[in-house]
Amino acid sequence: MLSLVDLRTRLSAGDLSPEGAIRLAQEAIAAREPEVGALVCRHDAPLVATRGPLAGIAVGVKDIIDTADLPTQMGSTIYAGWRPRADAAIVSRLRALGAVPLAKMTTCAFASVDPTATRNPHNLARTPGGSSAGSAAAVAAGMVPLALGTQTGGSVIRPAAFCGVAAIKPSFRLLPMVGIKTFSWALDTLGLFGAGIRDVAGALALLADRPGIDLPEESPTGMRIGLVLQDFAGEADPEAVEALQAARRAAEALGAVVTDLGLPEAIAEAWRCHPIVQDYEARQALAWEYAAHRDALTPLLRAQLDAAQGLTAEGYDAARRQAHQARRMLKDVFSEHDALLTFSAPGYAPAGLASTGSPRFNRLWTLMGVPCVNVPVPGPGLPLGVQVIARFGDDGRALAVAAMIERGLRAGVGSVS
Template identity: 70%
Template sequence: MLSLLDLRARIATGRLTPAGAVGLVREAIAAREPEVGALVCVDPAPHVAPDGPLAGIAVGVKDIIDTADLPTAMGSAIYAGWRPRADAPVVARLRRLGAVPLAKTTTTPFAFMDPTATRNPRNPGHTPGGSSAGSAAAVAAGMLPLALGTQTGGSVIRPAAFCGVVGVKPSFRLLPTVGVKCFSWALDTVGLFAAGVADAAHALALMTDRPGLDLPATDPGAPRIGIVTQDFCAAPAPEALAALARAAAAAERAGATLRDLALPAPFGEAFACHPTIQDFEAHHALAWEYAHHREALPPHLRAALERAQGIETPAYDAARRVAHHARRGLKDVFGESGVDVILTVSAPGPAPAGLASTGDSRFNRLWTLMGVPCVTLPVDVTAAGLPLGVQVIARFGDDGRALAAARLIERALA
């Protein structure tokens, strides 16, 4: 994989120019894209800034995020060839930092569940996940050092885990969602993919102008980790539990203290409310497409929007109250348990076979609903070469602690 920090170090020492770094990416795309199919389009003549903290870093942008220089088709024929007049703020920020938004990456249509044709670079017979399929696969294939995705259920953490890369879903609204096609305004979160935790932390620190998110060179101290398995939903596969145990053991070797942590009943109730909030808001966010292009919508999305017509406003309001209660309660869980971060599986197991499904988001939805930062990192691979990941979760706004704990585990595993 291409490391953002390695490319920047080579540029800083004069061993590589920003244009040369983009050239390396182009070579990698030419070599891997035909088999992976992670990209919608590539800018044939991008402007490469000569300086800036991310000069020379080519970025993949999920195709529901507006770009002025490239089409934004949202994975749908309805918007084929659509060219926004302006970049989304998150893309504009990357340009100001010197980065090159080089390619649009594939997304499931409108970032829902109908799969793309993108293949998992680790095993092409398996899904890369969704909805940020192209972003995860492009980084995993070594075609891009940084890519943007979005998460409404599990669309950053799960594909990152399936493809064996680092994925970060920051605290809700840490990265702006203006200029991103809305599916659920209470849940949609912009996230990113990178080769390693330090790469992702550096990018997020620059993108948010929060230097404290960048990982220190010195050991930040041993975290107190709570192990969670979500006993209110179906259990993960044995391989996923084994990866969780391996990550926990590595953290303990590195000095972390561990304890098992059971989530109180309100979190199971909140977990069950996620679909009501998501689908009710999607019904409104995609009202124009449903009214005017219903037959052009893919089957899973069309069926979901049809079901959502039956969600009454009182049910939606009740679900929001349950979620709010759980968010407030999560502060108490951290405080009363004495843990700094939570460690859990990133997905129920390895990437499922075939391209008909993007996988199950049941180990992501609650944390998206809570709005808290999540970082997934690869831990192991199955006999079939499929990655297995774990995710680190911290309090709302404590993104730096989640990144630091993930880096500690990553180093211990190495």
């Protein structure tokens, strides 16, 4: 994989030019894209900035995020060839920092659930997950050092786990959603993919203009971590359970105190409310597409919107109240824990391309609006990941704890056998 931190170090030292760094990405795309299929379109001769903290950094942009110089097609034939007049706010920020939005990455239609044709770089017979399929796969394949995705249920953390890359779904609205196709305005969150935790931490600090988010040189000490199985979401596969225990051992070896934690029933009930909030809002966000182009919608999304027509305002309001109550209770949980540790996905990436996998271990935390970080767990088989969660607005702590666990796992402490 291409590391953002390593590239920036080489660029700063003068060992690599911005044009040379972009060429590395282009060469990797030429080598891997034919088999992975992560890209929708790209620049062959992009304008490369020579100044800025991200000068020379190629970025993959999920294809629901507007770009003025490349089509934004939403993963749907309805928007085939559509060209926005302006960049999304996050793309403008990337350009201001010197980065090159090099390519648009595949997405499930409107960031929903119908799979793309993108393949998992670690096993081409398996899904990379979704809906940010191309973004996760491109980073995993070493095509770009940074990619943008979005999460409404589990569309950043889950594909990151399946593809073995680091990712963060930041606190709700830390990064601007202006110029990004809405699915659910109460849930949609912009996220980042990178080779490792330091890569996504550094990128988030720059994009959010919050230097304090970036990681300190030393690991935090004495962290209180609650290990959460999310029993209300069903059982995880044995390999995911072992990955979670490996992460626990790595954290404990580095001085963290990890305790098993059950969540209050009100929080479990909020997990059950997530689909109501999501689908009630999707029915409105995609009202024009549903009314004017229902037959052109992908099958699973069409069925989802069909079912959503029966949702009521009363049910939606009740679901929102339950979520609000759960957020208040989660503050109490974080009064006794610095971070939570849980599954990123139920197990390995599913075989075939008929499903992007289940987001059931992600959707609660998206509804809560809290920062979530995927930490890849090394092992002998397919990629696995664990999820580190911190209180709302404490993205730096989530990343610091994730980096600590990553460091322990890479050193072989608590590794998966």
